Amino acid sequence: MKEWTLTTRILLAVFAYFLSLLLFVNTSAFEYDNFKTSFITVNVIAAIIIGLGYVTSKNALSPNFFVCMGLCVPSLMAYSKLGKSIFEINVENNFNAYFTAVLYTIVILMLLAAAKLKRLEKEYDTLVSDGADEEDVKQITTNGLKVYSAFIAGVFGITFVAETVGVTFLKVEGSTYTAIITAIAGIILFSGCVYFLSRKWTNQSHK
């Protein structure tokens, strides 16, 4: 079991990296020299960061996560309206906003899945070394993976809907006041959700 979980999480991490790289390559931030030089430079820097992270923490997944997020930042900044106007960031992205959002979500979910696999693998080893029956441990690991896969699929669906709505709203022409009101309403709505959940959590832990 450990063999395929290890292979799967390595594959997920590598795919996430390549998707992030794809997003990065399709931005203007990538083209500081010819394609070959830029490509090699970016990969070498990424390899050094991941290598250093692995040497210091014996964990390649966390540095890979930061590298992936770093590579995704230019493509996200390309669709930040205030970023362009206030911070004078001028990045061009060859992909449209919708495609960028979907790719970014896939990167995040792949990294989440890889992290979950690692946790399950660690738990598997701990339980087996503690003396639990290996078949039982396999069963709970498999069930855990099934539940997590369902969660990933659900989250992807919800995020996909949110992105579709978000991109559609991006195209709506409105006044500055409308934008400010929408932003404030959005912040209040989302913060309200967090407040509700955290209050419930606090009440639950007090019980």
Add this chain to the structure above:
Amino acid sequence: MPSYVSRLGTTFLFLLLAGFLLANNILIAVSVIPLVLMAIGYFIDMPGNISVKKSISKDRACVGEVLNVRVDVSIESGFGPVTICDILHGSFELVEGNNFHVIWKGFSPKELSLDYKIRCNSSGTYTLNVTKWRVRHPVCDYSDNGICQNDISVKIVPRLLELHKIRGLSAKCRVPLPQGALSTLGMTTHEFKEVRMYYPGDPFKSINWKVTSRNLFRGKIHPVVNEFEKEGKKTVYIFLDTSLTMNYGTKSKNVIEYSIEAVNGLADHYLGENCIVSLISFGEKEIFVPAGAGKRQYHRILRELMKIRDNADIRKGIKRKTTDLDAVVYSNREHFLGVRPLFIVVTRYCGSNSEALKKAIEDMSKHTMKNGHLPSIMLINIIGYEMKIKKETERQAAGVVEAFVNIMSKEIRNRCIWIDWNPARESLTSALLKQAVTAR
């Protein structure tokens, strides 16, 4: 609130604020992921309402006996993996089954029974009341744990001697079981014991004139008297070493445990032979069970033996006043007057107690009678070097140390009935049977 949830909340707020500050719809959309995780963490419960019912096949057993344990677990609510661990004391050994289980709890209530068998390697009273559980959330990365308690305890008593009859062999035993321990008090019975030289004070009617006249022809002029067994019970004093040297071995197999087994077996045997038995300890613990007979005395001794086990938990840093065997023999000397008891010393011979043992045996010899050419003193030396060994080289080293100890103890061996008992190789009965010699 678990730190995992607060981390998720922070990530969510960071993404949301960044999304709104930069007017980035993608970041706002992606912030849904930690929000969904928080919501799932809240709305899907971890397994809960766990109750455990535990039963054990016996509440009293001998050392080495196998006990069946049954744990009925009921999980009423929640969803996710559950780990159940029935806590056992270090003295117990798992024989069959498992006391550690993991199960997946679905949406419906779950009940399961865990059966396993255990063997206890040391005497004492143990509480087996704790069952620990741990539940994990099926999606989020946090867990909860708890304890279920049942009022269950088990009393493990030391093993008794397994006595075997040797058939088809004319043998006699060097071990004084129990002829050597003779009371000099009490009425004379009609049971003839021996003829001996006349001592002033012996009644004239006890003189055996036939033997005396026969001896006159051989040039022996002293009269000879008939000696009869005295009425009354024979006395056995058991001295148990409780010093730190006895804590040798592993948690489940150690010298103190085998010494308890030896004392228990011998006390049971001699009380069964209608003797008076007393237990006195020396070393770290002070135990004194005054001489007595019958089943009640056995239970008194057993109760004290069960308390000795705590000796293994004495911290090495704390220095206690220890009493040597010679000091104990000296302080109890008035008890030995009038009776010629059999002394049994259960110890582990090593360089540190060599001198004290030698002196104690000298003192004991003054209070007891001779059984053959040796006084009625039996020393059971528990050899524990093989209890800890794991490799063949360690076995060889144990053999060398054992041989060295044999040489060191040569002088004492010639002054008493010395019994070497290696519990890793043989039972106490086998060690005692080795003393049997052919009478021809």
